Amino acid sequence: MFLVNSFLKGGGGGGGGGGGLGGGLGNVLGGLISGAGGGGGGGGGGGGGGGGGGGGGTAMRILGGVISAISEAAAQYNPEPPDMEVSxxxxxxxxxxxxxxxxxxxxxxxxxxxxxxxxxxxxxxxxxxxxxxxxxxxxxxxxxxxxxxxxxxxxxxxxxxxxxxxxxxxxxxxxxxxxxxxxxxxxxxxxxxxxxxxxxxxxxxxxxxxxxxxxxxxxxxxxxxxxxxxxxxxxxxxxxxxxxx
Missing domain, CATH: 1.10.238.10 (EF-hand)
Structure with missing residues (x-):
């Protein structure tokens, strides 16, 4: 969950490559939400509210899929135990x-x-x-x-x-x-x-x-x-x- 939260928060302005990666994915997800909403609104003309809502729903489903994929990968991560023996x-x-x-x-x-x-x-x-x-x-x-x-x-x-x-x-x-x-x-x-x-x-x-x-x-x-x-x-x-x- 720490990994997911870092991505969604855009790395919290973190330093180095980790912060940049988090920021990049956060911006992409934000763009998906705002871009899809805007596209739906434009297509709907005067009734843009409904179109925007539909586009926003699509983006949220994409976001949910990304979160689920990250959560599943994190849950399945099972590192090898460190070698605690001395030859x-x-x-x-x-x-x-x-x-x-x-x-x-x-x-x-x-x-x-x-x-x-x-x-x-x-x-x-x-x-x-x-x-x-x-x-x-x-x-x-x-x-x-x-x-x-x-x-x-x-x-x-x-x-x-x-x-x-x-x-x-x-x-x-x-x-x-x-x-x-x-x-x-x-x-x-x-x-x-x-x-x-x-x-x-x-x-x-x-x-x-x-x-x-x-x-x-x-x-x-x-x-x-x-x-x-x-x-x-x-x-x-x-x-x-x-x-x-």
């Missing part, structure tokens, strides 16, 4: 655009394999992409972890060194023992023990998924679980953390 490639492009705006974050950039791994971990419905809620959850975490990364990079090197790592992980909500920290450093840090931003985020995404999987099994909140292999596989596979077969 690994799209995630990579988004994250790399973000880090280019933060030169204080040392990183080689997010590679496609890293982003595929992150999507697999977060893809709870196994579509191969991140849905809206999945991406929102990840994005909010990344913003929070970025602030923690900067906070615990006390020497402003742009990386998190091995001595800074425990504090950063605890601030993110992950309390690990020394053995796990050593494993993480060997996996995600360079030969000097420094972890750059993309490895920091990649590691935390996996930790978050594993912690959520564990909590889903820890029904009574004791911090301990006793399960068989099938009970472990179900929630862990649901969070994209795959166990070896």
């Amino acid at each position: 690994a490639t799209e995630l990579m492009n988004i994250l790399n655009k973000v880090v280019t705006r933060h030169p204080d974050l040392k990183t080689d950039g997010f590679g496609i394999d890293t982003c595929r791994s992150m999507v697999a971990v977060m893809d709870s419905d196994t579509t191969g992409k991140l849905g809206f809620e999945e991406f929102k959850y990840l994005w909010n975490n990344i913003k929070r972890w970025q602030a923690i990364y900067k906070q615990f990079d006390t020497d402003r090197s742009g990386t998190i060194c091995s001595s800074e790592l425990p504090g950063a992980f605890e601030a993110a909500g992950f309390h690990l023992n020394e053995h796990l920290y050593n494993m993480i450093i060997r996996r995600y840090s360079d030969e000097s023990g420094n972890m750059d931003f993309d490895n920091f985020i990649s590691c935390l995404v996996r930790l978050d998924a594993m912690f959520r999987a564990f909590k889903s099994l820890d029904k009574d909140g004791t911090g301990q679980i006793q399960v068989n292999i099938q009970e472990v596989r179900t929630p862990i596979l649901g969070y994209g953390v795959f166990l070896p077969t």
Whole structure:
């Protein structure tokens, strides 16, 4: 109805092409009404009132037909829903655009394999992409972890060194023992023990998924679980953390 009203009002003097189109159609419809009425009046001579009325009726029928056609087209318009899913490639492009705006974050950039791994971990419905809620959850975490990364990079090197790592992980909500920290450093840090931003985020995404999987099994909140292999596989596979077969 907004479309119809805009046309009939002649675009309301709107700016640009939209106003011109509305004005053009409004003028044409006005011309049909006035022109047909005038023609009927001229043909009727002294009894022009009747002729004018007949011409006006014809114009109104034309106008009614135009309105009906526009209304029907508007009612049948069914646009495709927007793509609300994020693929690994799209995630990579988004994250790399973000880090280019933060030169204080040392990183080689997010590679496609890293982003595929992150999507697999977060893809709870196994579509191969991140849905809206999945991406929102990840994005909010990344913003929070970025602030923690900067906070615990006390020497402003742009990386998190091995001595800074425990504090950063605890601030993110992950309390690990020394053995796990050593494993993480060997996996995600360079030969000097420094972890750059993309490895920091990649590691935390996996930790978050594993912690959520564990909590889903820890029904009574004791911090301990006793399960068989099938009970472990179900929630862990649901969070994209795959166990070896």
